[in-house]
Amino acid sequence: MKIFQVALGILAAIGGFVDIGDLVFNVSAGATFGYQLLWVVVIGVVGIVVYSEMCGRVAAVSGKAVFDAVRERVGFKAGLAALISAQVVNLMTLTAEVGGVAICLQLLSGLPYRWLIVIAGIALLVVVWVTAFEWIERIFGYGGLCLLVFAVAAVKLHPEWGAVGHGFVPHVSTESPLLYAYFAVGLLGAAMTPYEVYFYSSGGVEERWGPKDLGLNRVNAMIGYGLGGFLSFALMITGGALFLERGIEPEFLGSITLGAEVPLGQVGLLLALVGILFAVGGAAIDTLFSGAYNLAQFLGWEWGRYRHPRGAPRFTVTWFVLLVLALGLVMTGVDPVQLTEYAVIFSAVALPLTYIPIFLVANDRTYMREYTNGRLANVLGLFYLVVIMIVAVTAIPLLILTNVGQN
Amino acid sequence: LTNSIDLGLNLLDHQLLDAESRRCGKVDDLVLEGGPGEELELVAILCGPGVWRGRAGLIGRAAAWLGGGRRVRIPWDDVAEVGSHVKLHKRAAELGLGRGDDRVRPYLEKIPGSDR
Numbered sequence: 001m002k003i004f005q006v007a008l009g010i011l012a013a014i015g016g017f018v019d020i021g022d023l024v025f026n027v028s029a030g031a032t033f034g035y036q037l038l039w040v041v042v043i044g045v046v047g048i049v050v051y052s053e054m055c056g057r058v059a060a061v062s063g064k065a066v067f068d069a070v071r072e073r074v075g076f077k078a079g080l081a082a083l084i085s086a087q088v089v090n091l092m093t094l095t096a097e098v099g100g101v102a103i104c105l106q107l108l109s110g111l112p113y114r115w116l117i118v119i120a121g122i123a124l125l126v127v128v129w130v131t132a133f134e135w136i137e138r139i140f141g142y143g144g145l146c147l148l149v150f151a152v153a154a155v156k157l158h159p160e161w162g163a164v165g166h167g168f169v170p171h172v173s174t175e176s177p178l179l180y181a182y183f184a185v186g187l188l189g190a191a192m193t194p195y196e197v198y199f200y201s202s203g204g205v206e207e208r209w210g211p212k213d214l215g216l217n218r219v220n221a222m223i224g225y226g227l228g229g230f231l232s233f234a235l236m237i238t239g240g241a242l243f244l245e246r247g248i249e250p251e252f253l254g255s256i257t258l259g260a261e262v263p264l265g266q267v268g269l270l271l272a273l274v275g276i277l278f279a280v281g282g283a284a285i286d287t288l289f290s291g292a293y294n295l296a297q298f299l300g301w302e303w304g305r306y307r308h309p310r311g312a313p314r315f316t317v318t319w320f321v322l323l324v325l326a327l328g329l330v331m332t333g334v335d336p337v338q339l340t341e342y343a344v345i346f347s348a349v350a351l352p353l354t355y356i357p358i359f360l361v362a363n364d365r366t367y368m369r370e371y372t373n374g375r376l377a378n379v380l381g382l383f384y385l386v387v388i389m390i391v392a393v394t395a396i397p398l399l400i401l402t403n404v405g406q407n
Numbered sequence: 408l409t410n411s412i413d414l415g416l417n418l419l420d421h422q423l424l425d426a427e428s429r430r431c432g433k434v435d436d437l438v439l440e441g442g443p444g445e446e447l448e449l450v451a452i453l454c455g456p457g458v459w460r461g462r463a464g465l466i467g468r469a470a471a472w473l474g475g476g477r478r479v480r481i482p483w484d485d486v487a488e489v490g491s492h493v494k495l496h497k498r499a500a501e502l503g504l505g506r507g508d509d510r511v512r513p514y515l516e517k518i519p520g521s522d523r
Contacts, residue, residue, distance in 0.1 A: 300431065316521075
């Protein structure tokens with residue numbers, strides 16, 4: 001029974017791995033550079049596995065979620081700066097995901113976009129208010145598994161497997177190194193999006209993980225996120241095999257579905273749309289709560305999605321306000337795909353502020369007792385700190401130099 | 408309580424839990440007493456937006472203003488345990504903590520489904 005439950009959790013994690021940032025960056029990277037950047041996805045996925053395992057372990061042993069740890073380790077002032085930047089990026093991401101939901105609904109129903117923004121907002125509100133939270137995660141996770149259609153599509157498109165294999169070997173493109181670097185930074189940012197660890201660690205605290213759950217934490221992080229990365233490969237391969245070959249620029253969320261429609265027809269299109277709808281909808285809920293978690297943890301308010309709304313009043317008001325703000329921003333007509341690019345690049349800048357405190361706490365014996373980082377977690381953790389520092393420093397210059405990946 | 412803790416690392420900015428394990432603020436500042444040459448003694452914890460004013464320059468003042476500027480003094484005697492979190496002997500309401508949550512709750516309770 002327990003294995004069954006763990007398996008269900010993993011399935012939900014796979015389906016919940018991909019969000020609008022992964023969709024946009026993986027397919028555009030494929031459409032621009034073919035399979036050449038697959039190795040970057042591997043680095044990003046291993047990175048999120050390493051840091052979510054670390055955050056889950058900190059949550060299980062010390063009962064602290066990310067923004068508890070941030071404030072305790074870096075203090076009020078730097079912590080407040082981290083909070084503000086995290087909240088700005090998180091709101092951008094939330095807005096992009098809500099816009100993505102509305103686009104999917106539009107493609108499925110043909111109704112006007114603005115109406116569908118309102119419908120998407122009401123639907124998210126009702127789902128969050130009415131549904132028990134363990135179910136929310138499952139419903140959206142399982143729905144997101146429809147994205148596996150891209151794995152079938154990737155095979156059906158008969159990519160040059162030799163070139164695909166070559167893509168997993170780290171190398172640098174010489175034709176347009178700046179654009180290549182921009183996509184590399186974007187792919188890392190999309191795979192290691194900080195809201196994933198906010199959400200994951202807060203969930204661990206809410207589910208009252210203890211040291212006995214460390215095995216579960218490891219399995220969740222490694223298999224759930226690891227196999228989720230598999231979907232990213234599939235997206236990039238469809239990008240390379242279809243879009244690059246035919247010179248299509250996937251500027252719209254709808255054009256991403258071509259990757260499944262061309263090789264698999266109507267069924268492929270429908271599965272892709274449903275998969276994107278659930279993946280992006282689930283990510284919208286994750287980001288919505290992440291914003292509320294961060295603020296409540298930083299200020300010491302009562303928080304929790306397993307609590308009744310009346311049990312965590314300010315937390316509830318926070319996510320409600322964030323949802324209204326995001327809907328207002330989508331209503332301005334901002335393009336969700338473009339916004340996603342900015343959100344991913346800015347989140348890359350904010351990465352060190354999240355990951356450094358976690359790394360410090362995970363090494364602190366006073367909290368972690370015998371569960372501090374082992375040698376592997378420290379070697380990988382340090383490696384990724386260096387990686388995210390480079391990413392953080394280069395992200396904005398690359399955004400400007402490549403004109404948001406346009407040239 | 409253990410005899411030695413690092414005040415900056417193990418107490419400041421930690422989560423406060425009241426007698427019913429309710430989250431009710433952070434250790435925003437500490438009050439130490441004792442003149443030069445005397446032994447410094449920790450006498451109270453300070454909590455609330457009013458304390459942020461002195462902790463983060465301009466944005467700290469802005470945050471304090473947004474938060475209403477209240478500050479609560481919790482005598483050190485009311486602290487029960489310092490571990491991962493800082494546990495208090497009394498309930499939040501008795502100490503004047505967690506008032507924001509208490510103020511918002513009645514409105515949320517009017518919405519159907521708020522207690523599920």
